[in-house]
Amino acid sequence: MTKNSTINTKEKIINAAEKLFASMGFLGTSLRAIVREADVNLAAIYYHFGSKEELFIVVVKRVAQPIVREQLRQLKILEESEKLPSIPEVLTAFVTPPLRILQQGSDESRIHAQFMGCCRTELHPVQKKAEQEFRSTQQRFLYILTKVLPEKSPQELKWKLDLIVAMLVRTLNQIEESEMLSAHNSVENIDEFVQHLVTFISYGMSY
Amino acid sequence: MTKNSTINTKEKIINAAEKLFASMGFLGTSLRAIVREADVNLAAIYYHFGSKEELFIVVVKRVAQPIVREQLRQLKILEESEKLPSIPEVLTAFVTPPLRILQQGSDESRIHAQFMGCCRTELHPVQKKAEQEFRSTQQRFLYILTKVLPEKSPQELKWKLDLIVAMLVRTLNQIEESEMLSAHNSVENIDEFVQHLVTFISYGMSY
DNA sequence: GTCTATAATTCGATAGAC
DNA sequence: GTCTATCGAATTATAGAC
Secondary structure, eight states: OHHHHHHHHHHHHHHHHHHHHHHHHHHOHHHHHHHHHHTTTHHHHHHHHHHHHHHHHHHHHHHHHHHHHHHHHHHHHHHHHSOOHHHHHHHHHHHHHHGGGGGGGGGHHHHHHHHHGGGGGOOOHHHHEEEEEHHHHHHHHHHHHHHHHHHHHHHHHHHHHHHHHHHHHHHHHHTTTTTOOOOOOSSSGGGHHHHHHHHHHHHHHHH | OOHHHHHHHHHHHHHHHHHHHHHHHHHHOOHHOOOOOOOOHHHHHHHHHHHHHHHHHHHHHHHHHHHHHHHHHHHHHHHHSSSSSHHHHHHHHHHHHHHHGGGGGGGGHHHHHHHHHHHTSSTHHHHHHHHHHHHHHHHHHHHHHHHTTTTHHHHHHHHHHHHHHHHHHHHHHHTOEEEEEEETTTGGGGGHHHHHHHOOOOOHHHO
């Protein structure tokens, strides 16, 4: 069937692109390197995606969407609860979904994590496109934080949440050398690491 | 005098390179763009620096050295004190020198800050070269932290300090949009921001 | 949908005159 | 030290056959 081969080609390109973007960055990855890795023809990229930039956006969306969806799901649970959530509860809902990628331990998930971190440290002009995928969710977490911590100015909560994102990105990028997770990188210890991280940032959030 | 014009050409190149690297990254900046900005000849870069990569390293060193020197100076004061320093004291000595760049408020210092943050989010292979300029200093701060917090494992202190660096880098990179410093960006309020940041991370460091 | 071939541009780097 | 001119290779993107 024609459709099957198309899907395979498209996915092969996306997989190869994600892997190379994650380790070499947007500018450091040539379309020729991608087609070599994916074992497809150069023109196939233009047929399926139109340009290098649009391919990048497709990769970002594929990685970001399940994470954002899970963040919003956990946020919704907190919002629908009768009592006001605690700071650690909010922050756990925020940081757990992206860190969950690591739990599988497969090569594929390692690449997801690395790309997820890498795409947010990109520059001109693709950085804006990546940011866009996370902005509204981050906004919603910021909103609930203003409810939990009404005595803090929204500006302060905003830059603190922004620094938490920076830590998250760094954690995801560090998977390679990952001395960070050396004591936590086994599957069952990811939750323990998440707890450590949440504790770390929760105290700073309150004071 | 020949020497003067040489120095001027060299410095013109370094200044232009720092500015462009800071906003477009290493791969996003062409040598032709640098010579256009610096108003010098293309071949001058090769005469004075040898290659694009070596030029990048020179820029990194120029920005990093005064900051590292100041970090070590403040660390030495703490080490020579009779009593064991507190966590906020150690962290203040660590984060103040890089954030001090912002205090001047000039265009020049804004570029320094932006490059300082940007060069640490670079990829292949220049990232390693940039890291190298900060590694030994970070190691020394890590060492004193193990003395201040002997009940914490060195691994844990290492990744926490690493996350603090990530926050620092993010803060420096955010200068452009800088809603983060919107309430703090006046010259006299930098110290106030430093205090906020140190408080933020100190609590997380202890628990 | 997939392929070959190639256009059009840009890049880092070098040779050699002055 | 500074310049012009250029090499050789790589890049994104497209045209057109199948």
